[in-house]
Structures are given as C-alpha cells and as structure tokens.
Amino acid sequence: QPIYDLMDASKDIHSGDNEKRIAGARNDEIGFLVDAFNNMASGLLEKNQVESAFSRFVSTKVAKQIMENLDSVSLGGKHVQATALFADIVGFTSFSEKLPPQEVASMLNEYFRYINMASKLYHGTVDKYMGDCAMIVFGAPDEDKDHKFNAVLCALMIQRMVDRLNTERIQQGNVAIHFRIGVNSGEMLAGNMGSDERMQYTVVGEAVNLAARLHSVAERGQIIVTDFFVKDPDVQWRILAQRHNSIRLRGIAEPVTTYVLTDVKPEYSEAIEKQLDEILSQRNVA
Numbered sequence: 001q002p003i004y005d006l007m008d009a010s011k012d013i014h015s016g017d018n019e020k021r022i023a024g025a026r027n028d029e030i031g032f033l034v035d036a037f038n039n040m041a042s043g044l045l046e047k048n049q050v051e052s053a054f055s056r057f058v059s060t061k062v063a064k065q066i067m068e069n070l071d072s073v074s075l076g077g078k079h080v081q082a083t084a085l086f087a088d089i090v091g092f093t094s095f096s097e098k099l100p101p102q103e104v105a106s107m108l109n110e111y112f113r114y115i116n117m118a119s120k121l122y123h124g125t126v127d128k129y130m131g132d133c134a135m136i137v138f139g140a141p142d143e144d145k146d147h148k149f150n151a152v153l154c155a156l157m158i159q160r161m162v163d164r165l166n167t168e169r170i171q172q173g174n175v176a177i178h179f180r181i182g183v184n185s186g187e188m189l190a191g192n193m194g195s196d197e198r199m200q201y202t203v204v205g206e207a208v209n210l211a212a213r214l215h216s217v218a219e220r221g222q223i224i225v226t227d228f229f230v231k232d233p234d235v236q237w238r239i240l241a242q243r244h245n246s247i248r249l250r251g252i253a254e255p256v257t258t259y260v261l262t263d264v265k266p267e268y269s270e271a272i273e274k275q276l277d278e279i280l281s282q283r284n285v286a
Helices: 002-014 029-054 060-068 092-097 101-121 147-171 206-217 266-285
Strands: 076-089 124-130 133-138 179-194 199-204 223-226 239-247 256-264
Touching: 002 029, 076 092, 076 147, 076 199, 076 206, 101 124, 101 133, 101 147, 101 266, 124 147, 124 199, 133 147, 147 179, 147 223, 147 256, 147 266, 179 206, 206 223, 206 256, 256 266
Parallel strands: 179 223
Antiparallel strands: 076 133, 076 179, 124 133, 179 199, 223 256, 239 256
C-alpha cells in the first residue's frame, strides 16, 4: 500500500498539485522514500511560489526564463527587431498634487492593470513602470513577426479603454484621465542591463529613445508614430493615420515627420471593441 500511495502522490505532483504530501512516519526504506518525496514536493511548491512572486516584479516571460536558467543569468544582450510603446497621463503632476497620495496610487494601479491586460492580449511585455508612464515592448524577449501591428492594436486598445473608463469617472464626479502614446520600431539591444549585483531585462537603443520622444510630444488621446512606421509594408495596409507635423527632437539631426495613428481597418477595429467588451465585462462581474 505505501508503494501505491507514492505512485498516486507522484501522479498528483505531475498534474500540478505541489501541496500533495504523504502522511505517516516509518523507519525503513519506504519511510526514506516518503521523506524524500515530501521534501521534493516542498521544494517544487517553494519554487512555484518564488516564480509567481518574481513574475509580479518582472514580466512572466522573463521570470520563467530566469527560473529555468539560474546558472546562466549574466549581463549582456542581443540585437532584435522590436517595437517600443510609451504611454503616460497628460498633466499627471498637477493632477496628482490635488489628490491624496493613496487615491493617486489607487488610480495609477487601476490603469496600469488594464494596460498590462492590453499588452498581454497583443503579445507585449510591460518592460517597466516609471511614475505614471508605462513602457511596453513587442518582439522581445519572445520573437514576434507581427510586433509592429500588435503594438498598434495595443495602443488603440489602451486609448479606447481609457475613453470607456472616463465615461464612468465623469458619471462619478471624477476628473477624466487622458493618455498620450508614442510608438516606434527598429533594431534594439535586448538583454540584461546593469551590474552583476543588480540587473534588469530591458531594451535600449535609438529606436527606443525615439519612441519615448514621440510620446512626449503627443497631445492627450493621441498615438504618435513616424512616417517610416506608417509606410512600413507590414502595417501600412492595415492602419489609418493622419499627417501630423515635422518636429525637431534633441539628439536627432534631421526633423522627424510624424503621424497621428487614428484607427485600423474596420475588421481589426471591430475585433478590438469585442475584446474590450470582454475585458470590461469580466471586471464588472468581479
């Protein structure tokens, strides 16, 4: 019977039940196996708990990669083709000064939660939160051949989600919140940056810097991209954009021609609305 108990418990562990334990103390070879099994199960449970907690501080994808390769975590990176999206709240500083810190934190966490949901929906990874700004990467750490268009869909999802939430905020007597977004793609260096004692997985490069600059010149509700992005053969036939203006950005010699991304072709736009309905309906049920 003890052998059968070990077999059944092993099947439970294989199915994901890491809280399974075998009761009963024995002073023979079977007892040794039971103790070893229980220690193994405890180790697996602890590993899963660490991975779950870790994934709250870094993306789930990055956490999984690190946990699976603990002996090879080191500084360095590789060049990838990816897209960066920056989104922040217009006038956040003056807005936050008028509210209690707890209310500001609660509001930020709510919006960041929806931004995280939108990024996952379109295969993006939240790289970091910086104050009221969220940086999302598409195409890293996992390769995504459609990273440009997925970033477009995510940006539109965020703005439409903010519009829906603003309707509720106004009805409740609260001030509307408006986001501005910048999107850019190109070659980036993706990997662990920092020092041996403290490192972070992120992407860096001129393409990332330009995305950050674009979002800083956007007005409320706008999604700003470059003319190179609009004319990219991977996205130009699926998006709708209006010529904005040419802007001079610090560190960039030539003026950058920008466009305001307004929408995507009807079939994609309808899909965004359906997905948005599902997300908000789940929230209302919860």
